[in-house]
Structure formats: C-alpha cells, structure tokens
Amino acid sequence: MSGPRRIRIIGGGLTGVLAAFEAHRLGWRDITLQERFEALGGVARPKLIHGREMRDGCVYFGGETDPIVQTLSAHGARFETFDNRFGSMSADFAGRRVFTWDFGGPAVDCPAYRVKAPADDSLAARLAAYPPEIAATLEDYVRWHLGADPALVHGDAVIPMAINRVFPAAADLTALAQAKVTDPWTDELYAIPRALSGRTANLVASLPEGGFAKLFDGLHAALVKLGVKVELNALVPPRQLLAETTADETIVWAANPTPLFKPMGLATPALVKKSFFTYVFEVEAFDGPCPVYVQNFTAQGATFRAYLYESGGAKLVVAECVREADLKTLPGELRTLLSGFGAATLGPMIHADAQPRWIYHSLEAIAGLKSLRAELAARFGDRFIPGAWEPYAKAAKLAEVNAALARARDLAAPAVAKAG
Template sequence: MRGEKHDRNLSFPASFGGRGYAPLESRVRIVGGGLTGILAAFQAHCMGARDIELYERLDRLGGIAQPDIVDGREMREGCIYFGPEGDPIRTLLEEHGAEFADFENRFGSVSTGADGLTYLDDFGGPSLPAKDIALTAPEGETLGDRLASYSGEIAEPLERYVRWHTGCEADDLHESAALPMAINRVFPAGAPLETLAEAKRSDDLANEVFGIPRKLWGYTSNARASLPVGGFDRLFAQCREALAKIGVRVHDSHFATAKRMLGEECAQDIVVWAASPIPLFKPLGIAAPRGPVRKFATYTFSAHWSGPVPFYVQNFTARGSVFRVYVYKSAGSVLLTAECVEKCDEAALKREIHTLLEGFDGALSIGPQLHQSFKPRWLFHSLGTITRLKELRDALAAHRGNRFVTGAWETYAKGEKFVEVQNDLQNALLAPVAVNAP
C-alpha cells in the first residue's frame, strides 16, 4: 500500500509451535474476518496455536478489502496493494496458497502550482511552489501541530486541503491523519533540489515531512508492488480454503459480542479483536469516541486508458469532488474508480476525472458507470479518539493482561498493523493466564 515499507522480516521465536514445534494449548478467538483477522489466524497457527476460531459478522471474508462483484468484475473502492516478492504479508499468504503478480508501481499527484495545475509523476503527495524549507519541531500531537512545523507557504494550503478532504480543522485531528490523506510528505518544488536532498539526508524531521519525486531522488524501494492473481475475491476464497485446511473454524454471519469475549466464557482464551473497537467501550465503562467519520462517495466506470495499469492519481488542489482516481484491471477489463469527498453529478465527475488524468501519459475515454457507493470510513483519528483508545487498551490490559490482543486500531499502514499484531500475539501466547472478567 502507498507509503509502506516492505523490508520487515517475519520471524518467530524457537519457543513457539508451528514450523516444526509442538502445538500450543491456548484457544485463540479472532473477531473480524478482514485482512488483519485472516493474517492473525495464520500468524497464530504459525506460532503453534491449533485451537483457533474466527468470527465474521458478514457472510464473506475480506472486510473492506473485499470488493463488490458486478458482471464478474471487482468494484474496488480503494487502492490496496501488496509488496513485491519477500514482503512479509505476501510471504505468509503465499505459504497458504495465495498467488501474486508483480507490477511496476506507477502513480502521480495533481497540485496547485504557481501557474496553474502541477502534474507530478511518481510522487503521491502534494507538490507546492514553496521555497522556504525551514522547519520547527512540532509542539504537540495534532495534525495542526505537524503542519505548523512547515513555513506558512506550505502549511496554509495543506490546512485548506485538510478542511476540504475531511470537513475538520487540522487542530481537531491527530497527527497520524497525515498518512491516510497522503500529506505525510510534501515536495516544495520552489526549493533547490540539492538543498532539499541535503536537508533530508541530515535532518530526521526534514526526512519525515519532505519528499522528492522518485526519479529525481533515485528512490526505488516502492518501484514494484503486487496484486493477487485473479483479484481480491479469489484471494479471500483461497484464504478461506487455507484456514479450513489448517483447522481454523470460521463462523460467518456471526456477531461475536464484546460482552461474550470479555466474559467468563472466554476468560482463559486469547482474544484478537481485529474488528472496530467501538463495541468494546461500553462493557468496560468507557465513553466511546465520536468521529471524525466522514462519508465518501465512490464511483466505478468501465474505461479505456492507454497509460500504465494499475495507476492512481491523488488530487491535492482542494477543488472539485475527487480526491483519488484509480485505474486497474479486473477480469480482463480496464476499470476506473473515483473516490470523492461528496456525491457528484456524473457529467461533472467525468470532466473532473479527465482534468486529473490529462497531465499524465495516456489517453482516456470513460464508459458507462458500473457501480457507486456512499459509505462512512473511519480513517482520520482525532486527538480525543487516540486518548480514548489508550484508555481502552489500559482497561483491556487490566482485565486480560496480554491475552487480549487489539487489532492495531490506530495504525493505517497494513505492514505496521501486521508487525504490531504479530508482536502482541507472541506476548499473548507466552503469557500466563491471569485475568479478571469485567
């Protein structure tokens, strides 16, 4: 996925079962059948657990990564990639029968430049006509604090973009919201390239908040990515078969309630809560966080595109409705998905898509609309949400010790989620049973 690193090594201590070691006796209950829950089941089995149950409230696995199917084609509502060969998530899925195909990872961005729109190849963040790259250390943990570390000629357009994209002020959001909005790194196009490159080499903060287009920087770690052969629907069907093969009991259309998972029935078990954390707050006597949750409109069209496929473009102009256009293939057809901050008239939407893609190599024609949705997405954490999630983690630790594993709720990048759940599972499987039911 955009912005992730793929060089983490997947390893398990010799004290664990799996891969030749004796099985462990702990029962593992996993709530949530999305990618995090599926991977947790494979991870637990790899560590030696053999009594594993997975609960999914829908009638299929995959969570938000599972697309709707229209005439045999996948209506993808987001741009989800896996790493190239050797990526730990991909490796684990391949060990259980999944197949992946590498591709050249191409993307771009559209920003407001000094003389109109700026189209930038191989850079997924905003490009601003800024010369001043002086930075000050952030004073707090809000996104506003992070943006305030830039000079005003960078901070002000980013603040406008945040309001357009989320409907919130940057001061109301946690700094982690920068990554799902793809504003974690900015290219100040007016600064001398060598000055910017030296700042990134010599200063950790500059390296974190500034970016340079791949071709100008010689950056190659994200030059290749992969997608599941046959699409996501086939991937999750393969995962279901693999889970059954290793003895994981999958319960479809099943509401595994927080009350049950926190009660005496599961007191001796390891629980991995890979679903939304909201149901856990009330049983523990903690007020649930509110927002920011915004509904986004997604439209999918058939298309003809002579440029690279897959390909995505981010819109940082803070104008129009579309924040991302994604072109991909499914079942032999080229499809185009536009993700929007609001519902949009089809004619206006098609004009905007053409504008966003016209600065890149490729000729576009847009065919009939195939699918649309209007759904809330929990992407942007407020500072209050982060505080409440910490309270929830502390309460869970008090009742279950290490044996209640949270689903890396605060983390956006799936690679980091994978590592966090892996480490917490290791601790849980080694922990003695000492629990207090709420």
C-alpha cells in the first residue's frame, strides 16, 4: 500500500486550521498541526485586554455563502452578520478631502479613464497603465504607504493596499460601465461604487460571535475532537523537517516561507520590509454604523485605515498607521476619517503595537517563491504543499491549498481513502 498516510501542517493561523479541517474531510486521520505560539490564530488572533480584543486590523468574513464561513460553521463556529459599511477618503487636485461611501478604493477626480495593459508585472507598470493624472496620484500614495520603489514591487501589492481598482469620479459613468464590459483591463483597473452602479455585492459581511480569540479556541477544540494532534509552542526547524520527512508523510507549510530558502539551497530573496503601527482607542460615542472602516488615500498624516468595532461590550477604534504616529494629532485623524459616517468622541488610547508585515511582495520575492516551489516539487512532488504564500485574499488561499490537498490525497490513495 503506497502513498503518504500522515499529514503535518506547519502554522496554526487561519490557513493552517482550514487545511487541517480539509485534510480530515479528504480522509486523512493521522494529522498533526504545529503552531509556534501558545494558541491558534496567527496574525488574526488579537491580544485581549480586560476582555476586549485589541485588533491590529480589519479582518472580515463574507456572508453565509462564504466557503470559509461554511467550513468553520460546520465545525461549531458561529458568526454574526452585519450590514457591510465602509468608505474612503481621497483628495481632489485642489487638496480638498473627498469621501466616497461604500467604496474602499481611491477616488480620483479625473475625466480620463483609458488604460493600457501593464508592460510587465511590476507595481510601477501597473500604475503606468492609468492616465497620467491617476498614475501620479497613485504613485504618491504608494510611496507614502510603502516607502518603496514601485519598480521593485510586484503589481499584486495593489490588493493589500486597496488600490487594485480606482474610481475616476469625473468620468462619464455610462461610458465607463460599458468599457468595463468590453475591455478586460478597464474592468480590472476601475470600479464604480455600488451606490452608483446598482451592484449588491458585499452588502453583508460577518464576524465571529464573541470575537476571534473565542473563534480560534473553539476551532482548537473541534480539531482535537476530530483526532487532530494540535501541538502549541512547537517551533519546527525547517532543515530538520525537510531531512526527516518520509515517503508516507505530506507536509503543508502554512507558515512564513522565508526559513525554507537556505535549507533548499536557495538564496533568500530581498523582501519589502514594512512595519505598521497600530493604536487602539476607546470610543465614548459614535452615531454611525458599527462595525465600519474608512481607508485614507490622501497620503497625508499617518493613518491609512480607521476601523471601528465592538468588543467586550465597548466600542473601540484602531488606527492602522504607515509610521509611528504623533499621539497629539492622531485622534483628530481618526475623527476626520470617521466623520464620513458619523461624529465620534474618542476616549483614551488603551493599546499600541508595531509589527512587520510581509503582505507586499517584491518582484525578487515572487521569483524566489517560484524557484522555491519548483525545488520543493522536484524533491517531494505533491507531498509538500506550500501554504498559498503569494495570494493576499483569504478565499484565494483556501482554494489553492484545498486543490493541492486534493492532489496529495489522490497520490495517497488508497491509504488515505481507507482511513475514512
């Protein structure tokens, strides 16, 4: 009887947890999930202070049809749906603030919208595909947000920066809508806010009942109930793991891939090094919707997003900042951002944090990951599953890992099938 019968998942964030559930569904029964910290959840698990979650950013799930919600709900998780309200603040060419409701990207007061296909995969080429007025506005934002040369960054960085689609506010919307239907790149690069387009996508989102810490604790219990061996505080040395992996074992590396390069004989690529600073304030009063988030595309101040939410019976707002903020001016930045939806009275700041984020890939990193995948495939075949390292969106990560698990399961048949 051939094929890998055991599966080991490295990394207990959302990707690793979902991989464990999917592996069990596909028939594996000898499953080990290893997480280097003391609890599951990864970057999605916030710190708890007096029963309130200090969230570092805005993490939402979709409605009832969201595949992630369906998977987690099948294992006991409970979600609360809400009206998905969000917006953005941009600057017009005179420097005045412009709010766009129910649209999370930048609005540029430009009548021109003709685009061309990007010349290459770089962020610089993606920006250059727009008319010059829009391209210049976006480049200012990129340099403010990332502090990196767009020519060295992969174009997919537009997704975590929320500039993957632009609203050309002065354009003929009827003509733009028609162009989006007939030209793929116009559709890719532009959006029309749902209030102006009649679209009903993203009207509803959801969050876990009781917060993210409760969600991951419940999922931990559900995994154990299925027979998954969950090992916390388990720091896995990559060189040792790669050397010890046997022909009857499948590996899912759902953690940061950087430590894998040297053991595989590859140079570690240069990364886009970016740290974000987050500040959580109590909200004494707010007469707008909750939860709600507002993106800042003015390239002014320090805050690129304000996210207001409820936790532990209190309203809180987190400022996600591109640099260390001036605490004297930060409350004013938050009130200005939220003013598009309501008047806010802020209380004291109760938490601050700074941490590196590896969500923006350099061109060198994308090429390096491609080489790493090739080396791992040559050595292990389908028995080594990369944890969807390149995509930013949760749904894309889920689809990629699930497809790889299905291929590995086919390799493992009939051993895994008999386990079910």
